[in-house]
Amino acid sequence: MQAKQSVNDFVIKFANVNGTGSASANSMFAKAIFRMGIPVSPRNIFPSNIQGMPTWYEVRVSQDGYLGRRGGIDIMVCVNPQSIKRDVAEVESGGYFIYDSTKPLDLRLIREDVNYFGIPFTDICLREYTDARQRLLFKNVIYVGALSALLNIDFNVLKDLVADQFKGKEKLITPNIYALELGYQYAVTHFECPIGIHLERGHKLAKHIEDFDNILMDGNTAAALGAVYAGATVAAWYPITPSTSVVDAFDKYCRRLRIDPGTGKKNYAIIQAEDELSALGMVIGANWNGARAFTATSGPGVSLMSEFLGLAYFAEVPTVLIDVQRAGPSTGMPTRTQQSDVLMAAYASHGDTKHVLLFPATPAECFSMTVEAFDLAERLQTPIIIMSDLDLGMNEWMSPPLEFDGDFKYDRGKVLSAADLDGMEERFGRYKDVDGDGITYRTYPGVHPDKGAYFTRGTSRDEYAAYTEDGDEYVRNMDRLLRKFETAKSLVPEPKIKQSEMETRYGAVFFGTTASPAYEAIEILEKEGIDLDTLRIRSFPFNHEVEQFIREHDRIFVIEQNRDGQMRRLLLNETSVPAKEKLIPILEYNGLPVTARKIAGMIRNYVTHGNVTPLTRRSATEEISA
Amino acid sequence: MTFVKPAFRHPDAPLNELGRSRQDYEGGLSTLCAGCGHDSVSAAIIDACFELNIEPHKVAKLSGIGCSSKTPAYFLSGSHSFNSVHGRMPSVATGANLANRDLIYIGISGDGDTASIGLGQFAHVVRRNLNMTYIVENNGCYGLTKGQDSATMDTGSPNKKGDINMYSPIDLARLAIEIGATFVGRSFSGDKQQLIPLIKAAISHRGFALLDVVSPCVTFNNHSESTKSYEYMRGANTDMPVDFVPMRQEITATYDSGATCEVCMHDGSVVRLYKQDNDYDIEDRQSALEATNHYAKEGKILTGLLYIQRDSEELHDVLGTARRPLNSMTEQQLCPGPRFLDSINAGLR
Ligand SMILES: Cc1ncc(C[n+]2csc(CCOP(=O)(O)OP(=O)(O)O)c2C)c(N)n1
Ligand code: SF4
Ligand SMILES: [Mg+2]
Numbered sequence: 001m002q003a004k005q006s007v008n009d010f011v012i013k014f015a016n017v018n019g020t021g022s023a024s025a026n027s028m029f030a031k032a033i034f035r036m037g038i039p040v041s042p043r044n045i046f047p048s049n050i051q052g053m054p055t056w057y058e059v060r061v062s063q064d065g066y067l068g069r070r071g072g073i074d075i076m077v078c079v080n081p082q083s084i085k086r087d088v089a090e091v092e093s094g095g096y097f098i099y100d101s102t103k104p105l106d107l108r109l110i111r112e113d114v115n116y117f118g119i120p121f122t123d124i125c126l127r128e129y130t131d132a133r134q135r136l137l138f139k140n141v142i143y144v145g146a147l148s149a150l151l152n153i154d155f156n157v158l159k160d161l162v163a164d165q166f167k168g169k170e171k172l173i174t175p176n177i178y179a180l181e182l183g184y185q186y187a188v189t190h191f192e193c194p195i196g197i198h199l200e201r202g203h204k205l206a207k208h209i210e211d212f213d214n215i216l217m218d219g220n221t222a223a224a225l226g227a228v229y230a231g232a233t234v235a236a237w238y239p240i241t242p243s244t245s246v247v248d249a250f251d252k253y254c255r256r257l258r259i260d261p262g263t264g265k266k267n268y269a270i271i272q273a274e275d276e277l278s279a280l281g282m283v284i285g286a287n288w289n290g291a292r293a294f295t296a297t298s299g300p301g302v303s304l305m306s307e308f309l310g311l312a313y314f315a316e317v318p319t320v321l322i323d324v325q326r327a328g329p330s331t332g333m334p335t336r337t338q339q340s341d342v343l344m345a346a347y348a349s350h351g352d353t354k355h356v357l358l359f360p361a362t363p364a365e366c367f368s369m370t371v372e373a374f375d376l377a378e379r380l381q382t383p384i385i386i387m388s389d390l391d392l393g394m395n396e397w398m399s400p401p402l403e404f405d406g407d408f409k410y411d412r413g414k415v416l417s418a419a420d421l422d423g424m425e426e427r428f429g430r431y432k433d434v435d436g437d438g439i440t441y442r443t444y445p446g447v448h449p450d451k452g453a454y455f456t457r458g459t460s461r462d463e464y465a466a467y468t469e470d471g472d473e474y475v476r477n478m479d480r481l482l483r484k485f486e487t488a489k490s491l492v493p494e495p496k497i498k499q500s501e502m503e504t505r506y507g508a509v510f511f512g513t514t515a516s517p518a519y520e521a522i523e524i525l526e527k528e529g530i531d532l533d534t535l536r537i538r539s540f541p542f543n544h545e546v547e548q549f550i551r552e553h554d555r556i557f558v559i560e561q562n563r564d565g566q567m568r569r570l571l572l573n574e575t576s577v578p579a580k581e582k583l584i585p586i587l588e589y590n591g592l593p594v595t596a597r598k599i600a601g602m603i604r605n606y607v608t609h610g611n612v613t614p615l616t617r618r619s620a621t622e623e624i625s626a
Numbered sequence: 627m628t629f630v631k632p633a634f635r636h637p638d639a640p641l642n643e644l645g646r647s648r649q650d651y652e653g654g655l656s657t658l659c660a661g662c663g664h665d666s667v668s669a670a671i672i673d674a675c676f677e678l679n680i681e682p683h684k685v686a687k688l689s690g691i692g693c694s695s696k697t698p699a700y701f702l703s704g705s706h707s708f709n710s711v712h713g714r715m716p717s718v719a720t721g722a723n724l725a726n727r728d729l730i731y732i733g734i735s736g737d738g739d740t741a742s743i744g745l746g747q748f749a750h751v752v753r754r755n756l757n758m759t760y761i762v763e764n765n766g767c768y769g770l771t772k773g774q775d776s777a778t779m780d781t782g783s784p785n786k787k788g789d790i791n792m793y794s795p796i797d798l799a800r801l802a803i804e805i806g807a808t809f810v811g812r813s814f815s816g817d818k819q820q821l822i823p824l825i826k827a828a829i830s831h832r833g834f835a836l837l838d839v840v841s842p843c844v845t846f847n848n849h850s851e852s853t854k855s856y857e858y859m860r861g862a863n864t865d866m867p868v869d870f871v872p873m874r875q876e877i878t879a880t881y882d883s884g885a886t887c888e889v890c891m892h893d894g895s896v897v898r899l900y901k902q903d904n905d906y907d908i909e910d911r912q913s914a915l916e917a918t919n920h921y922a923k924e925g926k927i928l929t930g931l932l933y934i935q936r937d938s939e940e941l942h943d944v945l946g947t948a949r950r951p952l953n954s955m956t957e958q959q960l961c962p963g964p965r966f967l968d969s970i971n972a973g974l975r
Contacts, residue, residue: 035975213971213975214975215971215974215975216974216975217974225967225970228960228961228962229961229962229967230961231955231957231960231961233724233725233952233953233955233960234721234724234725234952236717236720236721257962257966258960260948263948263949264946265946265947265948265949266945266946266947266948267947267948267952267955267959267960268947268952269724269942269945269947269952270945271720271724271754271945273717273750274746274747274749274750275746277714277717277747278714278716278717278720278746278747278750279717280717281710281711281714281716281717281718281720281721281747282717282718282720282721282724283721284710284718284721285688285708285717285718285719285720285721285722285723285724285725286721286722286724286725286952286953287721287725288708288718288721288722288725289686289721289722289725289726289729289953290725290726290953291724291725291726291952291953293721293724293725307711307714308711308714311710311711315708401971401974402967402970402971403964403967404963404964404967405964406963406964409957410957410961443706444706444726444953445683445686445705445706445722445726445729446683446684446686446706446726446728446729447683448683449681449682449683449704450683450704453682453683453703453704453705453706453707454706454707455698455699455706455707455709456706456707456708456709457708457709458709458710458711459709466654467699
């Protein structure tokens with residue numbers, strides 16, 4: 001039998017039982033590879049359960065720096081008898097299956113084309129530990145130790161990580177290192193180490209990875225830091241996976257950075273609201289009153305916030321909302337990822353509403369876009385929705401470092417101070433478009449004894465904020481809001497475009513976490529002679545680069561993680577794309593992050609079997625005909 | 627339609643300590659039905675703020691949706707106001723208050739707005755003891771949507787179609803006392819003498835102050851059998867007259883009957899209450915609940931200051947927020963700067 005061979009390029013998956021402490025051992029495994037300077041992307045694939053259900057952790061190791069899911073499993077580490085049958089089946093031919101050999105393996109689970117490595121994890125634990133909890137926890141550490149030998153992980157790196165992890169609880173360091181050694185020793189004495197798939201330091205990395213002094217971080221923590229940097233002082237929220245860790249991290253950083261050393265008082269306020277309606281109401285109230293405030297939620301929360309989003313849009317109150325998307329509809333798959341809130345977020349609420357959306361693709365962007373969102377919200381006086389997802393928010397991603405320009409100044413938008421009001425000759429009109437960009441001037445409550453007070457309302461009003469049911473006034477106001485949305489196009493982040501080396505009339509459009517596997521898929525296809533230019537959308541409303549890209553290509557694959565092709569529909573709706581046929585949906589919506597192979601397969605399939613002229617490149621065609 | 631009042635001010639109009647006349651506390655012309663109880667509540671708010679020497683711009687008015695929630699347009703035109711969405715004023719008020727703890731927050735709601743669609747938010751703003759005055763203009767019906775029954779309508783009270791309400795009512799004052807409100811008053815829009823001092827006391831109270839004010843809807847729920855009508859209220863109202871004496875002012879009695887009780891407020895002002903019943907301790911929740919219950923059993927409605935907890939931790943105390951308003955903090959205070967980010971990055975390698 002052929003055993004797979006590769007250096008720094010494989011997919012390994014861990015099959016664990018939820019609630020047994022496996023996540024921290026698995027993350028130590030991933031971080032060790034990262035510290036060895038080898039690109040890695042770990043993903044927690046967990047159930048909506050606290051204890052007892054099967055849970056998986058998939059780690060992609062890629063010398064070329066591909067961070068999306070590749071598809072397929074090369075090595076399976078199975079410590080969960082519940083899922084063993086499907087775990088064996090998932091291993092690719094020539095792959096490796098590492099399992100707990102305390103009990104002999106059921107013969108039906110033995111595949112000819114897979115290499116088995118049995119390690120008696122349970123036995124070792126029973127022998128070494130008496131406490132039940134310790135037996136459970138150290139089993140995880142032991143298999144990491146074994147992998148260190150099998151895959152050639154630098155043992156010192158692991159030791160350092162243990163020391164980092166237990167800073168402040170030093171007496172836990174030695175037992176953890178001992179457990180690592182137990183696994184390591186078992187592997188070196190029983191198997192030939194390393195195995196055919198393994199790690200090696202010091203290989204040259206792909207250019208785009210090498211350029212940065214990368215960090216390993218989850219998107220939710222990065223977004224929370226963004227809110228701290230943007231000067232958010234109020235956060236209101238209601239717990240929901242996968243967004244909870246945004247506010248948890250905001251809380252953690254505020255405790256560290258925002259407590260006045262003199263008085264011990266907090267320069268921030270966090271409220272766990274009674275529901276998402278209330279959370280957004282608080283955010284709107286605080287922003288109306290001149291504080292920067294935000295909330296974080298997921299799809300079900302955005303549904304509840306819909307009425308308030310319309311109010312903020314129409315009454316023109318800055319609002320920042322972080323939507324960490326998960327699989328819907330309804331409760332859907334609460335711990336699975338998707339990009340399926342696009343249309344809801346873009347048009348949330350009744351009446352004619354449109355919202356500004358930002359689409360981060362890396363933790364660095366979760367940070368920078370959150371910082372930017374607060375400026376945009378105040379400049380545009382409207383809700384800004386940051387469209388993250390479970391995959392980005394809750395998993396650790398290798399990312400360029402977070403950046404913050406020391407000269408950066410908050411742009412609080414058009415706010416009149418008491419002095420401004422005193423200096424004004426004309427009457428203050430809250431909804432008067434003085435500058436012609438659709439954005440009007442506002443005042444904070446309490447700022448001037450006699451000037452600048454106005455009535456904020458969700459009902460139609462005139463330029464002076466007085467109630468009106470006059471149809472012409474209403475239309476004037478609605479048209480101004482449209483003008484403001486037009487202004488937004490020049491303020492929101494522009495897309496990232498990559499031209500293929502060969503001239504092509506075909507393009508691919510994607511956003512957020514679809515970007516990593518999409519870029520990889522494009523490279524796979526390129527090797528096959530299928531060339532595509534790419535555009536990564538980073539915001540809505542779509543700026544003119546998006547329009548231009550659509551205009552310049554004959555066929556465009558819109559790759560996204562939802563059933564209905566929501567971004568495609570938004571593009572059809574909001575750009576001047578002439579025909580539906582021009583945009584071809586490439587969709588994945590099974591709740592797991594889409595893989596590069598799947599994307600490449602769908603595009604390939606379309607090209608070779610679909611009604612599209614094969615996209616073979618000219619040079620390749622010549623070779624074939626030669 | 628916008629109604630703007632003439633700016634003419636009578637030269638002899640009395641001025642308060644700020645040199646402002648009562649007119650400075652007025653708002654736009656009301657568009658409510660003539661005789662609507664809500665207009666009397668607005669008038670009482672105007673009087674209370676004028677007499678308390680409040681600077682109008684230091685007040686923020688908030689409301690939900692309903693005839694009652696429209697009324698912030700009819701008083702204190704020098705204040706910012708936020709007419710939000712139906713039943714959600716408490717959350718907007720909470721956010722606003724978190725941003726700037728130095729303003730006076732007056733929330734106006736209706737019984738539909740508070741007791742039905744907004745009951746959840748109401749209960750939670752009470753729990754949080756947000757420093758605000760929350761006035762429910764309670765008419766037992768949905769005025770703005772043409773008179774449907776509300777959740778405060780008493781059992782047995784007929785509606786505009788003559789149907790008898792068979793559901794049990796939500797008594798917002800009692801509910802608030804149960805779930806920890808620190809100031810609960812009940813009043814009647816037709817009793818200015820009691821309502822004005824109660825509003826003053828509510829504004830002076832540090833923490834959440836609820837005023838459940840029976841405020842008849844003359845168009846849909848003012849028939850004599852309705853328990854929220856002027857006629858019924860005049861008969862059933864068992865009022866405990868209230869005096870409000872601002873800090874540093876001499877106490878002069880206005881009423882002369884009943885058992886008096888004086889409560890010194892957090893800011894040094896004094897509320898003097900003329901109780902109907904000597905055993906009633908307005909600083910005891912159980913006693914307050916028993917008293918309202920006792921009168922309700924006799925078909926009476928006890929009005930006045932029903933319950934007060936003088937010293938309590940309002941939301942900012944609980945959270946431990948800075949004394950300075952959060953909305954006044956600058957970039958220097960809030961942004962950790964690039965060097966801290968370097969250390970974050972270093973910790974993630
Ligand atoms: C979400 C929503 N549902 C329904 C309405 C319609 N609506 C407007 S006012 C109102 C009832 C108001 O009753 P109340 O709060 O008692 O005020 P009143 O008019 O009696 O003063 C309703 C149901 C609305 N504005 N919003
Ligand atoms: S309908 Fe009723 S509540 Fe509304 S304004 Fe008229 S009287 Fe007042
Ligand atoms: Mg009502």
